[in-house]
Amino acid sequence: MKNLKYLLLRRATQIGLMFLYFAANAYGWHILEGTFGSSKLFGLIPLADPYTTLQALSAGFLLGADVLVGALLIVLFYMIVGGRAFCSWVCPINMVTDLANWLRRKLKLDKEEVNYRFLKRRTRYWIMVLGLIVSAIVGIAAFEAISPITIMQRGIIFGFGAGISIVIAIFLFDLFGVKNGWCGHLCPLGAAYSIIGQKSIIRVKHNHEACTNCMECKIVCPENQVLHMINKESISVTDGECTNCGRCIDVCNDDALGFSIRNLNKDS
Amino acid sequence: MKSSNNNRRKFMATTLQSVGLTALGGLLWSGYCDEAKASPLVLRPPGALPEEQFLDVCIKCGLCAEACVNRESNKNKDGTQREGTLKMAKGGDHKLIGTPYFIPTEVPCYMCDDIPCAVVCPSEALDIKSLLNEKKELDINKAKMGLAVVHKESCVAYWGLQCDACYRACPLLDEAITLDYQKNERTGKHAFLLPVVHSDVCTGCGLCEKACITEKPAIFVLPREYAMGRAGDHYVKGWDKKDQQRAGNRKLDEIETHDERSQQAPSDYLNREIEY
Ligand code: SF4
Ligand code: SF4
Ligand code: SF4
Ligand code: SF4
Ligand code: SF4
Numbered sequence: 037m038k039n040l041k042y043l044l045l046r047r048a049t050q051i052g053l054m055f056l057y058f059a060a061n062a063y064g065w066h067i068l069e070g071t072f073g074s075s076k077l078f079g080l081i082p083l084a085d086p087y088t089t090l091q092a093l094s095a096g097f098l099l100g101a102d103v104l105v106g107a108l109l110i111v112l113f114y115m116i117v118g119g120r121a122f123c124s125w126v127c128p129i130n131m132v133t134d135l136a137n138w139l140r141r142k143l144k145l146d147k148e149e150v151n152y153r154f155l156k157r158r159t160r161y162w163i164m165v166l167g168l169i170v171s172a173i174v175g176i177a178a179f180e181a182i183s184p185i186t187i188m189q190r191g192i193i194f195g196f197g198a199g200i201s202i203v204i205a206i207f208l209f210d211l212f213g214v215k216n217g218w219c220g221h222l223c224p225l226g227a228a229y230s231i232i233g234q235k236s237i238i239r240v241k242h243n244h245e246a247c248t249n250c251m252e253c254k255i256v257c258p259e260n261q262v263l264h265m266i267n268k269e270s271i272s273v274t275d276g277e278c279t280n281c282g283r284c285i286d287v288c289n290d291d292a293l294g295f296s297i298r299n300l301n302k303d304s
Numbered sequence: 305m306k307s308s309n310n311n312r313r314k315f316m317a318t319t320l321q322s323v324g325l326t327a328l329g330g331l332l333w334s335g336y337c338d339e340a341k342a343s344p345l346v347l348r349p350p351g352a353l354p355e356e357q358f359l360d361v362c363i364k365c366g367l368c369a370e371a372c373v374n375r376e377s378n379k380n381k382d383g384t385q386r387e388g389t390l391k392m393a394k395g396g397d398h399k400l401i402g403t404p405y406f407i408p409t410e411v412p413c414y415m416c417d418d419i420p421c422a423v424v425c426p427s428e429a430l431d432i433k434s435l436l437n438e439k440k441e442l443d444i445n446k447a448k449m450g451l452a453v454v455h456k457e458s459c460v461a462y463w464g465l466q467c468d469a470c471y472r473a474c475p476l477l478d479e480a481i482t483l484d485y486q487k488n489e490r491t492g493k494h495a496f497l498l499p500v501v502h503s504d505v506c507t508g509c510g511l512c513e514k515a516c517i518t519e520k521p522a523i524f525v526l527p528r529e530y531a532m533g534r535a536g537d538h539y540v541k542g543w544d545k546k547d548q549q550r551a552g553n554r555k556l557d558e559i560e561t562h563d564e565r566s567q568q569a570p571s572d573y574l575n576r577e578i579e580y
Contacts, residue, residue: 061370064370070366073402096360099363103363166329176340178333178334180401181336186402190366193366195394197394197395197396198394199395202395
């Protein structure tokens with residue numbers, strides 16, 4: 037039987053968190069209130085999205101202390117512990133793009149790898165910077181005005197309206213357009229978390245001795261450029277673009293991949 | 305040599321194209337954002353910063369809307385939840401996505417004493433300081449969400465019919481709206497009871513708009529920026545010592561008009577038949 041341990045754990049986390057957010061509005065629960073922009077944990081601890089906070093700050097006005105403290109807490113968590121785990125364990129868009137990706141594989145749309153001239157994986161970092169510049173020019177948080185992530189999240193909490201169309205657009209883009217198009221090439225939030233989480237301690241580790249070179253991991257990985265060590269070296273995946281989703285671990289039948297704590301002396 | 309030249313040319317071309325595409329993207333993105341924030345006729349929760357600043361500072365978390373719908377007082381007698389006042393703008397609402405607003409004819413603001421929506425705001429886009437009274441206590445009467453405006457021609461009280469629905473609905477009864485008594489000359493034996501809104505007291509809660517009996521409310525709340533004029537510092541109340549001080553703020557060079565006409569003396573028109 038296929039191993040789905042981390043996939044199921046992730047879906048449970050994603051859906052569970054979304055439900056808590058939803059319940060805060062629908063039933064007045066005080067466990068996790070607000071949206072990613074800014075949340076309250078247990079009605080007490082502020083949390084805020086660092087990239088959104090940065091956009092609002094670059095648009096020129098000072099924000100309340102709760103948001104600043106909240107953004108700091110989130111940065112510390114992903115910087116030290118989670119890496120880019122926001123993308124695979126929290127973000128609801130991940131479910132949409134994973135589905136598109138899965139369908140792509142089922143429909144065999146991926147025979148040839150296309151090399152796009154302007155849509156590189158590093159494009160997202162440019163968009164991230166551009167978002168801050170546009171925020172400064174226009175005077176509002178620019179990515180927040182179009183972010184499919186919070187549009188989807190607010191859709192789940194408060195109702196979708198026409199906002200659903202951007203979520204569908206991303207699904208279609210990832211399915212028929214570019215493989216991992218949104219999360220792997222465009223999303224500035226994913227880019228921000230890649231940078232924040234670069235040095236985090238939770239890492240996937242490869243055991244070169246056990247590897248049979250089946251390449252299942254590379255097929256399933258949404259950021260497979262980070263798996264350059266497969267069947268070459270027994271080291272950790274240290275690239276910040278790894279989302280710590282654990283799909284590679286799930287699909288590996290030879291125990292050649294597993295989560296580990298970064299060996300600070302060796303891998304840094 | 306030739307291939308390195310080629311490489312360089314290719315590199316330059318790619319760079320140029322990337323810069324160009326980035327600029328194009330930036331322009332489109334800015335254009336969209338600029339468009340998206342231009343939704344003037346929208347009412348914000350109590351304590352909201354001036355619109356321009358609010359649009360940036362509000363982090364679009366929805367905590368205000370959640371606090372509003374889940375407040376204790378928002379329950380029916382049988383304990384079921386009522387709809388909240390604050391909505392979060394979504395795609396298709398033609399307001400900046402994710403920002404809170406309310407529509408008085410749907411659910412007006414009930415002016416809660418403890419202002420749960422503003423208290424919970426983490427970004428201070430809802431500014432508690434603007435909602436404190438002289439004793440430094442929270443005071444919802446300080447809120448300035450908008451200003452109620454009466455359209456006289458459709459308000460049936462101005463026809464001479466008896467209606468004081470808005471006057472009675474107002475939480476600041478006889479302060480924000482007063483009734484002006486006038487003689488009805490048409491019948492000769494009745495009185496007009498005319499609702500008049502006072503902008504220094506009205507909070508813009510919209511309860512009057514919700515209560516108004518006409519098909520489309522004859523009293524309605526507009527953002528204050530749109531509902532109010534400004535006399536300017538060159539008009540002062542000569543009988544009011546305090547108001548007279550405003551005259552000092554005048555910017556004479558901005559007020560005085562300089563155009564072709566002002567170069568000539570008025571007498572020139574009479575004496576030398578100058579045409580303008
Ligand atoms: S890349 Fe962006 S959309 Fe994709 S999972 Fe990460 S934050 Fe969500
Ligand atoms: S390397 Fe593994 S954990 Fe990291 S993104 Fe790829 S599949 Fe997920
Ligand atoms: S003051 Fe108005 S907007 Fe705020 S919680 Fe009460 S009803 Fe809602
Ligand atoms: S609580 Fe404040 S920051 Fe959050 S949506 Fe409401 S106004 Fe905006
Ligand atoms: S909006 Fe209407 S009901 Fe509310 S304070 Fe003003 S006049 Fe009174």
